[in-house]
Amino acid sequence: MKLGKRTILKKPQAKLEYSSDDLRWATPQAVADYRAQRLKCSVIADIGCGIGFQAIAFAKTCRKVYALDLNQEKLEKAKKNAQISGIKNIEFVCGDALDPEVIKKLKNADIIFCDPQRPPQENSRTIETLSPNILELLKAYGKITSKIAIEFPPQIKEIPFDCEREYLSVNGSLNRLTLYFNELKGTDRSAVALPGNHRLASSNKKIALKTSKKLLACLYEIDPAAVKAKLLAELSQLSKTALYDENKNVFFTSDKLARNNFFKNAFKVLKEVSFEASSLVKALQQAQAKSIVLRYAIDPREYWSERKKWESGLTGTKTIHLFKFKNKAVIAEKI
Ligand SMILES: C[S@@+](CC[C@H](N)C(=O)[O-])C[C@H]1O[C@@H](n2cnc3c(N)ncnc32)[C@H](O)[C@@H]1O
Structure with missing residues (x-):
């Protein structure tokens, strides 16, 4: 099986x-x-x-x-x-x-x-x-x-209860929500990333969420447990990064490389071009691309045909990660 x-x-x-x-x-x-x-x-x-x-x-x-x-x-x-x-x-x-x-x-x-x-x-x-x-x-x-x-x-x-809502992820995928009542409640919202038992908790103070309209040098994918627990402001403050939210795609971005256990993946942004075949293929060639990992929402049945379409004719050596924000393509390398 x-x-x-x-x-x-x-x-x-x-x-x-x-x-x-x-x-x-x-x-x-x-x-x-x-x-x-x-x-x-x-x-x-x-x-x-x-x-x-x-x-x-x-x-x-x-x-x-x-x-x-x-x-x-x-x-x-x-x-x-x-x-x-x-x-x-x-x-x-x-x-x-x-x-x-x-x-x-x-x-x-x-x-x-x-x-x-x-x-x-x-x-x-x-x-x-x-x-x-x-x-x-x-x-x-x-x-x-x-x-x-x-x-x-x-x-x-x-959730119509006064309790802690703890969202758990396993290997970067959302797995469980546990509600803790009364003395078991430690905070309002929390996120735990397993394995590793990394924990992020909501703050008692109101934290302003830092955002960036521009994509900076580094791009981060966020652990879904932190997103579900609405801990983006806490995560942005801790990691000294800003939220980059385009078309409901929630990412963080920063000028300098930041590390955090609630970042699933970190990328170095190489280029932003219009998401249209001729400019994208040119940019992929300039980036020395060989394999393209699609990082945008796509019907799983179409993933491989779309990926092969972008990879055809590429002669480079690198694995490139391709993001799509509205009609913009972002070409990035995993750090
Ligand atoms: C999601 S499963 C639990 C899985 C379990 N935590 C595990 O690790 O295998 C839910 C269980 O609740 C039981 N259940 C449903 N209604 C119940 C009730 N009124 N009283 C006791 N058990 C009940 C079902 O028989 C089922 O085995």
């Missing part, structure tokens, strides 16, 4: 029990380990534990874990996965998270974590379709502890 990028990202190390559908919903190892560190405590309850990847990570940082799921089949896989991983401090509970008898069993939990189920097919994500129901969960488990963390679909724009 050919594995897609997403599957490779999630593929667990050990020989654990899972189907491809289980894997679609399961927490990637890097995310599970990161959250287990952040939510380290004595007793934690993992509600909607599925096949147990997050619960197993919690078991390594917490004294005791309750792993709860409605689905007996998934819970059996979670038990087997814990056994394969040599984990002995998980108590498995099968039942509905909102059943008062189930809630009673988890009454000594210090922290409640929940990764709710989303319907597999939905045009847009909404709070109402998450299972268990988040509003009811907050109410019911709020009687046990105020320390609650919930994984949330990052596509939901309106």
Whole structure:
């Protein structure tokens, strides 16, 4: 079977029990380990534990874990996965998270974590379709502890809670959003880039976002976690760069090379020309281009034919990155 990028990202190390559908919903190892560190405590309850990847990570940082799921089949896989991983401090509970008898069993939990189920097919994500129901969960488990963390679909724009919104990326792709309530809330918005556990947090003070209408000598691609967490002002201040926002393409730019863990890639700008064949081909030849990496939005089915079109006839030796801002082409080299 050919594995897609997403599957490779999630593929667990050990020989654990899972189907491809289980894997679609399961927490990637890097995310599970990161959250287990952040939510380290004595007793934690993992509600909607599925096949147990997050619960197993919690078991390594917490004294005791309750792993709860409605689905007996998934819970059996979670038990087997814990056994394969040599984990002995998980108590498995099968039942509905909102059943008062189930809630009673988890009454000594210090922290409640929940990764709710989303319907597999939905045009847009909404709070109402998450299972268990988040509003009811907050109410019911709020009687046990105020320390609650919930994984949330990052596509939901309106989050009607007072909580920290932590956007996580793995290898530069947006992966998770976790909401932290009450004492678990450290700030309003945060971004974490994995691996590496790099963190960026919203400031209490209002920071003016520095922008540049002109593209300067260096261009940076921004980690989507920082973009989703609306941390551009913080990132610009920290990195001493300015936002270059054309046609809703959000980049940073600077005269001198800057480094930041929330810059996915840095480029040296070689030339700006009109995005039209004759001037672009001439500029690519002058830049000694051989391979062209397209850095603009394009239908994936057309990527290679478009790339081959720009590469045909090039005789240089360099890999050039091609950006498109409105009708302007930017020719750049990766730094
Ligand atoms: C997104 S999956 C969790 C994946 C898990 N974090 C992992 O790492 O494998 C959501 C889980 O919530 C469970 N679930 C849905 N509604 C529930 C409810 N009312 N009570 C308990 N579990 C529920 C589903 O059976 C499913 O296994």
